[in-house]
Amino acid sequence: MRKILQPILAVVLGLTLGLGVTWIAGESPWHVLRILGRGAFGSSYDFGMTLFYATPLIFTGLSVAVAFHAGLFNIGAEGQLTLGALAAAAVGALWPGLPAPLAPVLAGVAAIVAGTCWGAIPGWLRARRGSHEVINTIMLNFVAAGLASYVALYLLKNPDSQNPETRPMGAGYLIHQFGFFGGAPVSAALPLAVGTAFLIWMLLWKTALGFEIRAVGQSESAARVAGIDTGKIRILAMAIAGGLAGLVGIGEVLGNAGKFRLGFSPDYGFLGIAVALLGRNQPLGVVAAALLFGALHKGTADLDMETEHVTRELSLVLQALIILSVSAEGLWSWMKKRGQT
Template identity: 70%
Template sequence: MSWGRAMDRWMPVLRALLSVIAGFAAGLAVTWVAGESPWNVFMILIRSAFGSWYDLGMTLFYTTPLLLTGLSVAICFQAGLFNIGAEGQLTLGALAAAVTGVVLAGLPWPLAPVAAAAAAFGTGAFWGWIAGWLRARRGSHEVITTIMLNFVAAGLSSYVALYLFPNPDSQNPETRPVAKSFLIQHLSVFGDAPVSTALILAVAMCVAYGFLMRRTVLGFELRSVGQSERAARVAGIDPGKIQILAMVLAGGLAGLVGVGEVLGNAEKFKLGFSPQYGFVGIAVALLGRGNPVGVAAAALLFGALHKGTGDLDFETENVTRDLSMILQALVILSVSADGLWDWVKRRV
């Protein structure tokens, strides 16, 4: 391999790393201004994200949805689309999983979680399809439609959860609990951390994503449409069809977030359970550069960051929840600014 080709190959990785380091530097500088030792804050982040099986478990618990939303956004990037609707897609996916668990309470164990997962995927996929169809057939820009569909999803999920399946035993805005047969296996090595087989599902989706992109005709078609719609059409690919398909797959992946949350953790759909998984997924996809290993690493990074910054409130005197959110935001900003720049350059 020549020097030039090695550069081509490792340059994106280097840039991704640099953007992460720059973000961390900016965030830690803020904590320094607030009166904490940046080194100390950094060590706390590392320790509370990976310090014990339990801490690692919490990190992986947050990584699971981020991996799925990261893949959701990434698959759209490959097809030249910007999916800002993962938040709405995952909300409806989780709702669908919970409703399945309430309505079909009689289903036996192995079938029950599979049915709920299928419902989560299907509902998220349908929500993605709406934006994809509007883009391909009516020319409505997916950035606008997916943002708007997030609001519709929020309203719709409130209505279904609170008027059709409200939990009579709680004042929290949530649905009734799903039947026990729907619950999936908890990974006991992580102790009390709510890590379930949903993590394995997410990793499997990541592998499937890599296979789809690298080894299948469909993956080639997705990338072709993403690189140049016109060239793809000349090559005999129907760009509209590919765009719809990309949005359907993206919506389904985001919808699968409901499996871990509903069947592996809360046992019900809770309104507002997601701390913006769908939007952080954009940063995950940008940092991962469409590469499955990259997306997985980025998801782990942001999962660790969410867990770690959550504990800063505990471990330090001056870093409150709001300040730790600033730290998190600065890393996201740095990563997104770099990744987005690339994406814009490619499209223009």
């Protein structure tokens, strides 16, 4: 019970602080709160956009959470999702004529494989070479961004557009979009994300591999003495994390744009860290936290347009305040534990 209550309290605290900031900026907190709520949930379109933003956050939140269970900090979800999206778009650009059931499956597999490989690299470097995954994932984010620019601007450039993007993929690639969200691009990627969260829950809590991943994260030395190949588990966990981030490409490329657009992600990969933190690295918690961050993202976008003093940057301030109060809550229980011993 407390495990659920504390993150909720942290969110309320963060939101209150955030409204305090808008009040200082000269907006009535009540007014701001109303716009936020209406922006995120006011119409079927608004709610659809909330879900649209939440979908990639579920994937990246799960990605960070799985790595975290293995005792690894995946800051590379941004790069992994970039390459996932790029790979899906590349398949579509190279073979635009493929028919429906085959095309999206092939592109989806490409997205997963690309993300998996990009995640496995820092996993391998950590396990076999001992270099820290935080540094390697951050650096690989830059490599992925550079690679994506090169492909989108030179190899697969869309000749009919001024924007940095790849050639559109054929119609056979696009996956189902739900009609009842007033045009918001909510696609089959959403149920895929929720289903994936369930599978990850199964993996972590119901399988021997998941137990091994968690054992390595809890105590590498104990896992090693127990005969678990800790290096292999670390590589695997990072590969799974990468694959999860790569899945973002399905929603964006196959379910929304139909091509790879440079800079499509408003830092989904980094927000995934906050989502995992708020969701306590539990798949169900990640889904809930992703919905909250999706709603914040959509709501604060409206604030920018509908208020005088509050700009888009406030979205980040709000999110930051929530993250801070969540981590402060962790700090608080840690201090309490210390006081006892």
